[in-house]
Amino acid sequence: MVTSSKMPQTSTQIQVYSELCIGETAEEQTLMEGVFSAPRSSSEEPGKNEKAPDDGHLAYQNGDVLQERYEVISLLGEGTFGKVVRCVDRRRAGARVALKIIKNMEKYRQAAKLEINVLEKINEKDPHNKHQCVQMLDWFDYHGHVCISMELLALSTFDFLKENNFLPYCMDHIRQMAYQICFAVNFLHINKLTHTDLKPENILFVNSDYTITYNAEKKRDERKVKDTTVRLVVFGSATFDHEHHSTIISTHHYRAPEVILELGWSHLCDVWSIGCILFEYYEGFTLYQTHDNQEHLAMMERVRGPLPSTMICKTRKQKYFHCRRLDWNDSSKAGRYVKDHIKPLWRYRLSEAKEHHQFFDLLEKMLEYEPSKRLSLSSALCHTFFLPLRRGSKAWESTRNICR
Numbered sequence: 001m002v003t004s005s006k007m008p009q010t011s012t013q014i015q016v017y018s019e020l021c022i023g024e025t026a027e028e029q030t031l032m033e034g035v036f037s038a039p040r041s042s043s044e045e046p047g048k049n050e051k052a053p054d055d056g057h058l059a060y061q062n063g064d065v066l067q068e069r070y071e072v073i074s075l076l077g078e079g080t081f082g083k084v085v086r087c088v089d090r091r092r093a094g095a096r097v098a099l100k101i102i103k104n105m106e107k108y109r110q111a112a113k114l115e116i117n118v119l120e121k122i123n124e125k126d127p128h129n130k131h132q133c134v135q136m137l138d139w140f141d142y143h144g145h146v147c148i149s150m151e152l153l154a155l156s157t158f159d160f161l162k163e164n165n166f167l168p169y170c171m172d173h174i175r176q177m178a179y180q181i182c183f184a185v186n187f188l189h190i191n192k193l194t195h196t197d198l199k200p201e202n203i204l205f206v207n208s209d210y211t212i213t214y215n216a217e218k219k220r221d222e223r224k225v226k227d228t229t230v231r232l233v234v235f236g237s238a239t240f241d242h243e244h245h246s247t248i249i250s251t252h253h254y255r256a257p258e259v260i261l262e263l264g265w266s267h268l269c270d271v272w273s274i275g276c277i278l279f280e281y282y283e284g285f286t287l288y289q290t291h292d293n294q295e296h297l298a299m300m301e302r303v304r305g306p307l308p309s310t311m312i313c314k315t316r317k318q319k320y321f322h323c324r325r326l327d328w329n330d331s332s333k334a335g336r337y338v339k340d341h342i343k344p345l346w347r348y349r350l351s352e353a354k355e356h357h358q359f360f361d362l363l364e365k366m367l368e369y370e371p372s373k374r375l376s377l378s379s380a381l382c383h384t385f386f387l388p389l390r391r392g393s394k395a396w397e398s399t400r401n402i403c404r
């Protein structure tokens, strides 16, 4: 229920937030506000970049050329760390690219270098770009602004949903997208990386052109994307197995229970996030729409039943519990909200359609509390929900060895 856009959302924001909090000067407080008031989604804005340069952004105008190579066409989106603009690459026969221009601030420069390191690793392990992760083409420092040139993608799966009035994706499309997401993230896991910030905003269509059909039952037009090919973006929080694992990671809604309970985390926290994302594609709304840990845990209990006592006993966050049970009052205002608005996952299984059974079986396995019992992505790729993809699908063909 609590939805403050000024709160840190992603793990990198959280990291920057805690660093900024150390000084607690007025200047840093102002900076913090600017950092965390970024909108949830991006929007395309033709015309000039009208922001003052002192907010750390590069002052540019459409038509400007960076490095005598990248001609800025339009703004694609704005993130915490800078802007992403559409450019013509004059050295590659006018090919279009997305250029991420990082703010001219040391913290963001450092964060960008970590992202570049991960993108370089991905390029090295996947030179033919078969694993559905965005491809980095080039990077450079432009007067203190680190710039990352990437393949140009289209709308995010969140923005598409939003522009379609939050009408859910159809099951066939969910299946195709889910398979690619599992495949991409499994590739990261095989290469000792955890993404840590999976959410519909960070999964982009390669082409978001759509057809419009009239839904007589809902009495409205519905958009259907023509091609469901997606790519993962934003690797700024990706963490190698050997690296320090920050205590808190992920955007709140997609955060796994072991992270909330500060029990340590592994690749499997990505699987939890994917479970939440797939539910959102299916329903059109977020499964855990909250920024409050206690409420989040109560929602999880409503969806999946009581938290395992092993996790409750191990956590140092005992303030959320009383007598080894979640300290939560079903009759309070928040309690009633959770009860009225959240449906247990098993109830979705009551649907007669086989594909719904298969889909919710997969979801239950991904949304398993105990990471040690949660489905790995290599197993997820072999789940019966994906059987209809079989041969004929590019994604299936390139990954079929995983299931042998």
Ligand SMILES: Nc1ncnc2c1ncn2[C@@H]1O[C@H](COP(=O)(O)OP(=O)(O)OP(=O)(O)O)[C@@H](O)[C@H]1O
Pocket: 010, 038, 041, 042, 076, 077, 078, 079, 080, 081, 082, 083, 084, 098, 100, 134, 150, 151, 152, 153, 154, 156, 201, 202, 233, 234, 236
């Ligand atoms: N390769 C790309 N092609 C097309 N659009 C892109 C590409 N990469 C990013 N975008 C767009 O730019 C927006 C901002 O991207 P950016 O990577 O800065 O976001 P972010 O790091 O997730 O920001 P935040 O940390 O605030 O969530 C994205 O939401 C997306 O809409």
